[in-house]
Amino acid sequence: MSSSTGTSTVEPRRISMTPGAQRALDAASRLFYEHGIHAVGVDLIAAEAGVTKKTLYDRFGSKEQIVVEYLAARDERWRAFLAERLKTEQGAAERILAVFDASRAWADENSPRGCSMVNAHAEISDPSHPAYAIITGQKKWMLALFTDLARGIDRGRDRQRGRQQGRERGGGSAAQLGRTLMLLHEGALVARGLGIFKDPVAQAREEASRLIGASGAGSAGGAGTAGGANRESATGSTSA
């Protein structure tokens, strides 16, 4: 019901990504992530990209639009990266752990300073800002993904225990387990950005593993060709 089509579809980029525009977006993405959005001016972006401001404004029209493209592109890349890593995993438990593995790999080479969406949210207070929907959209999508996968875990448990009504010890309903996984995941990204302790994503993965395997549910041999519950979450390309 509320899984993949969360709020609204992220409208695809309508600007033509010419070579100059691509260089500008690359430079802007790096600068925005490293120093923050408000701390980076368009002059710096143009200079770093080897592009004139004229080109910048011919392609993007405004700085706000550059910000939108920055976040939309990053969101898209992350979802593609995650989908690639998920499509080889079959069981719900394996897929959940694969999300954390993917996040760790992604963070290692893309997000040493924390989640770009969370960081952008710290600088964009107005919910009517066009970037706001991208930020919350990705997070809602991640929550839906975790919840879908948690549903698979629940189903496994029910099958094993002979159809108890879910809510009991280790996580209760799928919605609740999904939210807990979401908290661990978000917390890990933040902790990594702050550098509080070593490898928080691995720590979150371990805790997730305990959580979903607490009652001894399936670690290996995960039943068939991926239950339909999380089908659209993994393959859903750019929507919501």
Add this chain to the structure above:
Amino acid sequence: MSSSTGTSTVEPRRISMTPGAQRALDAASRLFYEHGIHAVGVDLIAAEAGVTKKTLYDRFGSKEQIVVEYLAARDERWRAFLAERLKTEQGAAERILAVFDASRAWADENSPRGCSMVNAHAEISDPSHPAYAIITGQKKWMLALFTDLARGIDRGRDRQRGRQQGRERGGGSAAQLGRTLMLLHEGALVARGLGIFKDPVAQAREEASRLIGASGAGSAGGAGTAGGANRESATGSTSA
């Protein structure tokens, strides 16, 4: 060893908080949190506080110093708020849950947009920035607090189980349980700021409750007058 005296002491404010300075700091704190640090100029702060820029610079000397005072004061207020809420709880389990309860109450009236430290960290990339130590200092302090309290849980478990060597099912060492609690807590604050789902702090508290009470360890009747493990964490006033 590494608990309360983490890195270095946060040097106390050395500026005289005259009425005008206090009004300026109040205005700056509100504006910084609501719109971000870089998005707020000193002219706006002065105008909102009903103070001239001259007064601002006579008191604080620079915008950077205003930022430092903003974060230091908020850090101080949070620690005092938390200490107040913790001093009535006696068992380690109760104290852990009290942290989440305090966080929820604090967020309700102070942090609808997420943790101010995390948000500030998104805007301050330079680790040599004087505010950086305040940010990481609070987070390290929180981790030490959780770890201290987790040690109390571990001890309770060992007592109950007849001195097994800790690491086993539900969290293993105190350090590990402390880190997991940290992840849940940080994740909850982020999720609340993003408004992804309802009351993430309560969700985190529930999960924490399951975590520390997994083996049926003490929910009520928590053993005497607060074990020495977490003594300095609760009462440590402004240090670390």
Add this chain to the structure above:
DNA sequence: CCGCAACTATACAGATCGGTATAGTGGTAC
């Protein structure tokens, strides 16, 4: 060879940035 797309180069606009300078006012304490 013409037209168009993508670009460079440069200069400028109006506003705002953090920060400073000068001059003056009200209150209070010794």
Add this chain to the structure above:
DNA sequence: GTACCACTATACCGATCTGTATAGTTGCGG
């Protein structure tokens, strides 16, 4: 009564901000 403190008022500084204007250059497809 004077010296000091906290403050107002205002004007200014150079730099940077987002955004625009004019003019010219390259390369490529029909």
